[in-house]
Amino acid sequence: NAGVTQTPKFQVLKTGQSMTLQCAQDMNHEYMSWYRQDPGMGLRLIHYSVGAGITDQGEVPNGYNVSRSTTEDFPLRLLSAAPSQTSVYFCASSQLRSGELFFGEGSRLTVL
Amino acid sequence: SQKIEQNSEALNIQEGKTATLTCNYTNYSPAYLQWYRQDPGRGPVFLLLIRENEKEKRKERLKVTFDTTLKQSLFHITASQPADSATYLCALSDDGVYPNFGNEKLTFGTGTRLTIIP
Numbered sequence: 001n002a003g004v005t006q007t008p009k010f011q012v013l014k015t016g017q018s019m020t021l022q023c024a025q026d027m028n029h030e031y032m033s034w035y036r037q038d039p040g041m042g043l044r045l046i047h048y049s050v051g052a053g054i055t056d057q058g059e060v061p062n063g064y065n066v067s068r069s070t071t072e073d074f075p076l077r078l079l080s081a082a083p084s085q086t087s088v089y090f091c092a093s094s095q096l097r098s099g100e101l102f103f104g105e106g107s108r109l110t111v112l
Numbered sequence: 113s114q115k116i117e118q119n120s121e122a123l124n125i126q127e128g129k130t131a132t133l134t135c136n137y138t139n140y141s142p143a144y145l146q147w148y149r150q151d152p153g154r155g156p157v158f159l160l161l162i163r164e165n166e167k168e169k170r171k172e173r174l175k176v177t178f179d180t181t182l183k184q185s186l187f188h189i190t191a192s193q194p195a196d197s198a199t200y201l202c203a204l205s206d207d208g209v210y211p212n213f214g215n216e217k218l219t220f221g222t223g224t225r226l227t228i229i230p
Contacts (some may be wrong), residue, residue, distance in 0.1 A: 039223060042116075042201070042223065060215060090156070099144060103157070105155050106154070112204050
């Protein structure tokens, strides 16, 4: 049972480049979300989804796109990376109404 | 504005003592509050959830209290061990969010780094 799997673990981008952070879960969870974690800021919600075909914005959605075509996958796209997007990104999933979030191990992104 | 504050960035406790961490919030009406543990370089791991109508919840050496009047949660680790050293995060869900399945828009505090000294 892999849980929540994020790839890549580390990535360095140049300003203006695009990339996709992958997130997959094998627990059949309806709810999936992306957070970013920065020093002194705590975890901040970027986007979330309550099921396939349904996504919504969190606290800091600008510069990021998501889609949810399957229950298992919830990729996060950076269309034009900026240094302000340098952060550690966490994907999390849960059953609806359960409250408990399962997190991936994180993806550390550096934008030069 | 809405705010979640955890009492201190770092807390050092002697092994065997009880560690108490504080989470205060303002301008929220949380349906429930959660505590997570995060080790360096790892993702947070769920520990406990307490609902707005519950005063206290326990799990092994862990105890959480929730006072909606004081707008505060306390997280206790009894008989602390060096292996309990980690950063502990509180998180809450605002019941003012619709549709509120209970998970979305979970807001996290910045965490308290706990070190248990042998």
